[in-house]
Amino acid sequence: MFTFKRQMFGFMDLLRFKKMIPKRRKALEEGSSKPLAKSYRVNETAHVLHPGYQKAKLVAIREETSDTKTFTFETERPLYFRAGQYVTLSCNVGGSFVSRPYAISSAPAAALDNRVNITVKKCGFFSGYLCDEAKEGDVFTLGDPSGDFCYDGVRDSKTVVGVAGGSGITPFYSLAQAIADGSEDCSLVLFYGARTEKDLAFKTELDALAGEKIKVVYVLSDEVCAGYEHGFVSAELIKKYVSDDFTLMACGPEAMYRFLDGEAEKLALPRRRFRKEANCVGVRDVKPADCSITVHIGFETYTVKADVRETVLTALERAGLRVPSKCRAGGCGFCHSRLVSGEFSIAGEDKRRLADAKFGYFHPCCSYPDADMEIEVPKMK
Amino acid sequence: MKQYDAVVIGAGNGGLTAAIRLAQGGAKVLLVEKHNLPGGFATSFRRGRFEFEASLHELNDFGTPDNAGDVRVLFDELGVTDKIEWFPIPDAYRVISQAEKIDATMPFGVDAFVEKMERYVPGSRKSVRRFFDLAEEVRLAQAYSNSVGGKTDPKYMVEHYGNFVRCGSYSVNEVLRALHMPKRAREILGAYWCYLGAHLDDMSFAHYASMVNRYILRGAMSPKSRSHEISLAMVERIRELGGDVLMNTAAVSILTGDDGVRGVVLDDGTEIATRHVVANCSPHVVYGQLIENVPERIVRATNARKFSGRGFTMFLGLDKSADELGIENHNYFLYDTMDSVAQYDKMRTIEENSVQATVCLNRAQPDCSPEGTCMMYFTTLYMEDDWARIKPQAYFKAKEFVANRMIDRFEKDTGAKIRDHIEEISVATPMTYARYCGHPQGVIYGYESQYWDGLMPRLQMMGEDYKNGIRGLRFASGWSMRLSGYSSAYFAGDIAGRQTVGDIKREG
Numbered sequence: 001m002f003t004f005k006r007q008m009f010g011f012m013d014l015l016r017f018k019k020m021i022p023k024r025r026k027a028l029e030e031g032s033s034k035p036l037a038k039s040y041r042v043n044e045t046a047h048v049l050h051p052g053y054q055k056a057k058l059v060a061i062r063e064e065t066s067d068t069k070t071f072t073f074e075t076e077r078p079l080y081f082r083a084g085q086y087v088t089l090s091c092n093v094g095g096s097f098v099s100r101p102y103a104i105s106s107a108p109a110a111a112l113d114n115r116v117n118i119t120v121k122k123c124g125f126f127s128g129y130l131c132d133e134a135k136e137g138d139v140f141t142l143g144d145p146s147g148d149f150c151y152d153g154v155r156d157s158k159t160v161v162g163v164a165g166g167s168g169i170t171p172f173y174s175l176a177q178a179i180a181d182g183s184e185d186c187s188l189v190l191f192y193g194a195r196t197e198k199d200l201a202f203k204t205e206l207d208a209l210a211g212e213k214i215k216v217v218y219v220l221s222d223e224v225c226a227g228y229e230h231g232f233v234s235a236e237l238i239k240k241y242v243s244d245d246f247t248l249m250a251c252g253p254e255a256m257y258r259f260l261d262g263e264a265e266k267l268a269l270p271r272r273r274f275r276k277e278a279n280c281v282g283v284r285d286v287k288p289a290d291c292s293i294t295v296h297i298g299f300e301t302y303t304v305k306a307d308v309r310e311t312v313l314t315a316l317e318r319a320g321l322r323v324p325s326k327c328r329a330g331g332c333g334f335c336h337s338r339l340v341s342g343e344f345s346i347a348g349e350d351k352r353r354l355a356d357a358k359f360g361y362f363h364p365c366c367s368y369p370d371a372d373m374e375i376e377v378p379k380m381k
Numbered sequence: 382m383k384q385y386d387a388v389v390i391g392a393g394n395g396g397l398t399a400a401i402r403l404a405q406g407g408a409k410v411l412l413v414e415k416h417n418l419p420g421g422f423a424t425s426f427r428r429g430r431f432e433f434e435a436s437l438h439e440l441n442d443f444g445t446p447d448n449a450g451d452v453r454v455l456f457d458e459l460g461v462t463d464k465i466e467w468f469p470i471p472d473a474y475r476v477i478s479q480a481e482k483i484d485a486t487m488p489f490g491v492d493a494f495v496e497k498m499e500r501y502v503p504g505s506r507k508s509v510r511r512f513f514d515l516a517e518e519v520r521l522a523q524a525y526s527n528s529v530g531g532k533t534d535p536k537y538m539v540e541h542y543g544n545f546v547r548c549g550s551y552s553v554n555e556v557l558r559a560l561h562m563p564k565r566a567r568e569i570l571g572a573y574w575c576y577l578g579a580h581l582d583d584m585s586f587a588h589y590a591s592m593v594n595r596y597i598l599r600g601a602m603s604p605k606s607r608s609h610e611i612s613l614a615m616v617e618r619i620r621e622l623g624g625d626v627l628m629n630t631a632a633v634s635i636l637t638g639d640d641g642v643r644g645v646v647l648d649d650g651t652e653i654a655t656r657h658v659v660a661n662c663s664p665h666v667v668y669g670q671l672i673e674n675v676p677e678r679i680v681r682a683t684n685a686r687k688f689s690g691r692g693f694t695m696f697l698g699l700d701k702s703a704d705e706l707g708i709e710n711h712n713y714f715l716y717d718t719m720d721s722v723a724q725y726d727k728m729r730t731i732e733e734n735s736v737q738a739t740v741c742l743n744r745a746q747p748d749c750s751p752e753g754t755c756m757m758y759f760t761t762l763y764m765e766d767d768w769a770r771i772k773p774q775a776y777f778k779a780k781e782f783v784a785n786r787m788i789d790r791f792e793k794d795t796g797a798k799i800r801d802h803i804e805e806i807s808v809a810t811p812m813t814y815a816r817y818c819g820h821p822q823g824v825i826y827g828y829e830s831q832y833w834d835g836l837m838p839r840l841q842m843m844g845e846d847y848k849n850g851i852r853g854l855r856f857a858s859g860w861s862m863r864l865s866g867y868s869s870a871y872f873a874g875d876i877a878g879r880q881t882v883g884d885i886k887r888e889g
Contacts (some may be wrong), residue, residue: 002511004544006551006559013547014539017837020550024838025845031685033677036669041769042691042822046812048773080773112773148428148807153781154788155803183774272700272804298627298649299383324417324629331427336417336628353425353432354606359613378417378629381648 048112049145051079053381056089056116056142058134064201068167069131070105070119073142079111081145083178084171084249084277088143088326089118093129097317099325100126101280103170103251104145105202107177116142119201121167146326146334149251149277151175151186156247157273162190163233163260165252166199171277172251173202176209176216187213189242191233193252195222217241232259235266251277278329281347281366283309294374295321296340312337312344312364312375322380323364330366335377337364342373384654385411385625386885388645390632390671391661393421393818394870395857395877397615399659401459402878404622408885411653412619413645415631420612421661421818421858422825423867428805430751431698434607434758435809436825438576438712438740439470440867442595443602450599451524452868455875460621464614470601470745471711476572477794478716485569486710489600498566505566512560512570516594518545519587523840527872530880531843531862545587549837553581553589568719575714575738576866578690578762578826580725585835588864595868603745608867635660635671641852657853657885659877663860665821672851679850686834689865690728690762691811692825695784698805703743703755707797711744713737715794729765731779737761737787754804759787766822768811780808826866827859836864843876852888855881 006013056073063069073089081087081104090099106117122131149171151160162172169192178184194200197220206216219229219237229237233256238248248269250260257276264274289308293315294301306315313335316323326334330351339360344367352363364377385408389400392414403410418424422436442450449457456462473494475486485501487494491513499506522542526533538546548556553574557567571581573593581589604610616626627647635658636644645653660667664683668675699706715737718724728734743755750756761783771779788800811823818825828834839846839862846862847855857877859865 001514001544004511004515004548004556004559006547006555010543010547013550016550017546018535020833020835020838021841021845023833024842027833028682028685028849029678031681031683033681034684036665036675036680036683037821038670040815040821042766042811043815043819045769045771045773045776046816046823049776049812050816080776082777109774152806154784155806183777185778270700272802298630299651333427334417351427353427353609355425355604355610355613358606358610359617361613378627379649381415381417381629381631 048078048080051075051077051144053141053143056140058136058138058140061134061136064119065199067131068119068121068201070117071130071134073116073118073140075111075114075116075142078114079116079145081108081111082150083108083175083184084150085145085147087116087118087145090141090143091138092320093126095320097320097322098126098129099317101146101326101328103149103174103277105170105173107174107181108183109181119167119170119173143326146332147277149249149275151184151247153185155272156186157245158186159242159244159246160186160188161238161242161246161248162188163248163250163252163256164190164192165256166194167201168251168253168277169201173206176206176214179213180209188215189246190214190216191219191237192216193219193221193233193256196220197223197225197228215241233263235263238263238267246273248274250275254279278327278331280328281311281330284347284368291369291372293369293372296376297321297323298379306369308369310368311347312367312369312373315369316364316377323377324380325365328365330363333363335363335365336361337378338376340374340376342375343370344368344373345370382652382654385409386655387657387659387881388413388632388653388655389659389661390645391421391858392419392612392616392626393661393858394423394867395859395861395874396421396659396661397612397619398459398871398874399661399857399878399881400619400624401615401622402875403659403881404619404624406879406882406885408882410619410624412624412626413630413632413647414626414628415648415819416817417629418609418612419616419626419628420609423608423612425607425609426807428696428698428807430754431756431805432607433696433698433756433807434742436694437603437608437867438738438758439601439603441592441601442599442868443467444599448599450595451520452871455871459615459618461611461614461618464617465610466605467602468605468746470603473596474572474712474714475710476569476714476716478719479794480717481719483565483568483719487569489597491597494597498569501569502563502566505563508560508562509566509570512557512562512590513594513597515544515548515556516590517598518542519590520594523591526840527876531840533841549587551586552832553584553586556586571719571721572714574721575736575762577830578865579830580721582722583832584830585832585837588830588836591836592866605746632671634673635667635854637672637851642854656889657881659855659857659881661858661874663820663824663827663858664856666819667854682849686828687831688822688824689826689829690764691766691768691823692809692814693761693763693783693811694809695759695787696807696809697757697759697799697803698750699755699757699799699802700753700804701755701802702753703741706755706799706802708741708744708755708757708795708799711741713739713795715739715790725764728762730767731763731783734761734763735786735790737790739791757799759791761787762826763811769822776812780810784808825859827861827864830864839864847880853884855884
């Protein structure tokens with residue numbers, strides 16, 4: 001082994017080593033006495049981009065079509081999002097804690113002024129409550145803007161072909177507004193499918209936004225009407241309006257996705273050029289049966305009844321437990337919970353992280369109980 | 382009221398390790414984490430058919446069962462090694478600076494590294510060999526220091542680790558020059574610097590040498606299911622040992638009195654009685670936001686520290702294999718200049734910074750993504766708070782600006798073609814890191830390894846720092862005595878956890 005020395009004989013090097021402590025001690029003593037910051041700019045911006053759960057007051061309700069309404073909320077804090085994202089809206093309905101993700105239909109810029117719109121078609125339990133019973137002044141809980149159903153300038157073609165089925169128009173209406181006000185830099189050819197002309201929401205607004213960067217093609221399935229395309233959004237119809245490279249973004253019911261899968265194949269679209277927004281997991285088609293779920297949340301333990309046809313998340317919410325959820329489609333991982341014992345089945349594809357399966361974690365939003373379960377769920381923060 | 386012997390705030394690498402150590406030491410421990418997943422930076426996320434690693438490029442100093450590195454020894458002691466499946470990283474790194482005509486691919490293994498360097502830089506062999514000799518002594522001296530809890534005997538140190546003591550007060554550049562290492566060899570050997578976030582005039586030699594040695598000596602490993610696997614394994618271990626773990630639970634204040642820590646208040650108002658806290662977060666947050674009436678001495682000591690780099694990472698899922706795209710290596714460092722001081726200076730602003738550490742995971746773990754695809758991570762650091770001036774409205778465009786530049790640079794420097802094959806993209810900025818880990822300004826490397834605040838004085842002053850702080854409060858993270866990085870944070874948790882076990886015995 002050689003002898004390291006930087007200065008003559010290495011003696012000064014030793015001395016220098018000894019001085020490190022007094023030097024650091026002095027530097028610490030000489031730090032500023034000004035109070036430590038309570039917050040930091042980057043963290044504050046992060047809090048606008050990801051505001052967490054907050055109270056939101058319903059301030060306006062507007063009827064778009066006979067079964068579709070737009071609800072305007074005033075939030076406690078400003079927030080910002082990317083057009084195409086959803087928020088989770090929740091409240092207590094008859095002793096149950098209910099939450100659902102809805103795509104934001106207003107422009108990102110409006111959220112900075114504490115205004116968020118969602119547009120809801122009456123078709124289920126919570127949408128029914130919203131459309132029939134919610135009134136101005138009611139206070140809800142609003143979650144973080146979430147989801148990846150957004151245009152990405154690095155990944156996507158400059159031309160977005162949007163296919164909207166029914167209330168699937170909402171993210172595209174937000175995107176169209178964002179393109180118009182310059183916050184998104186792409187062009188949009190929007191195929192908006194509905195049964196009849198009367199079922200088209202935002203038609204006046206979309207027509208007003210149409211121009212160089214936004215084109216809207218209305219496609220009616222149950223009606224033949226001048227100025228409208230008829231039928232479904234097919235490969236042929238897309239080719240009629242778009243010739244260059246494009247990214248296909250679709251939001252609508254599962255039946256529409258199944259049809260579009262075939263059309264995308266005809267268009268020879270690579271996987272990276274076709275994006276679908278996930279739909280909420282519903283009930284499963286099995287014989288009804290009851291089971292029981294023991295739930296640990298924080299330091300508390302509860303036992304709730306569950307129906308094997310419904311997801312674990314639904315069982316918890318039915319029992320009035322406030323638990324975290326976002327996408328309700330198994331993908332976002334926000335409801336990440338631990339299985340202590342029991343068995344469950346996952347709806348569709350397993351979207352968990354690899355290690356989750358290994359260590360017994362699961363997503364209650366897309367998992368059905370197969371028998372009694374004991375689980376640990378993080379509290380809703 | 383709930384009562385615990387110790388509460389660990391934050392389930393990052395340091396907090397998880399500390400909680401295991403506490404439970405092993407017989408303490409009744411509660412671990413709280415404000416995020417819904419454990420791990421802090423050690424986590425993963427899914428996009429489409431890809432599962433991306435959030436932060437880990439490779440875990441150094443792990444080794445094999447027959448040739449165990451310090452991290453494996455620690456994981457064995459914690460009882461988590463066998464809960465995790467590991468795969469080896471093939472090469473150390475490839476460093477490219479087109480402007481300065483450097484393109485070097487360095488292997489693991491000290492002999493192989495020295496010989497490869499001699500090929501790139503004839504005449505470098507002796508000095509590079511001596512670097513590793515010194516580095517090994519640094520490692521051994523650290524192991525000794527750890528074994529005595531930082532209370533080293535100066536005479537023993539000089540007798541057994543004389544070279545270490547003589548080089549221990551200098552910066553990397555000072556020592557490498559004293560070893561008469563040729564300039565080009567210094568540059569290639571210095572390529573890891575951006576992993577630690579301080580330039581080589583500032584960074585303590587002991588810190589850098591320790592890390593390089595840990596990489597090159599025993600190679601690097603990674604967990605098969607990303608670092609999320611390590612984090613979940615550690616949580617499972619804490620539970621096996623009887624500890625309690627709560628996710629989605631933030632500590633909003635640490636209650637103190639004349640006799641130091643007396644409790645912790647959680648975000649739902651629950652008050653926990655405890656006399657010991659291990660904080661897996663920054664002293665800036667703990668003293669600025671969690672504790673009232675912090676003594677001036679602590680405010681001064683906290684203000685004296687300097688924030689290290691603010692993180693930025695782009696994650697790409699590509700729809701072709703690494704072979705098809707021409708991505709040859711696992712780990713790249715792409716620099717404008719090999720002069721780390723000049724390069725550091727260019728990393729202050731969004732406009733100017735184009736440094737990147739880039740990884741293609743499939744080059745180490747071919748089946749980490751579906752056949753015919755691959756995954757890449759591109760990371761950089763900002764040395765000042767340029768992201769603080771980005772308003773929410775400008776945020777997505779700022780992300781896109783940096784993402785595009787990273788792709789362009791990678792294609793230009795390596796000849797690979799990736800732009801037309803992006804199936805998934807996700808971009809984490811300082812805002813993302815601020816959100817998930819709560820660190821001020823999105824800092825990911827704790828306090829910078831400044832000349833006066835390097836590894837050695839931090840380790841030597843552990844006892845003094847604790848005495849000058851608040852009784853019952855210790856820190857375990859990249860912000861504490863071992864500085865940043867995965868293995869450093871695990872070691873910090875190990876030290877703080879064991880020390881707290883001792884505190885409980887001594888202080889009650």
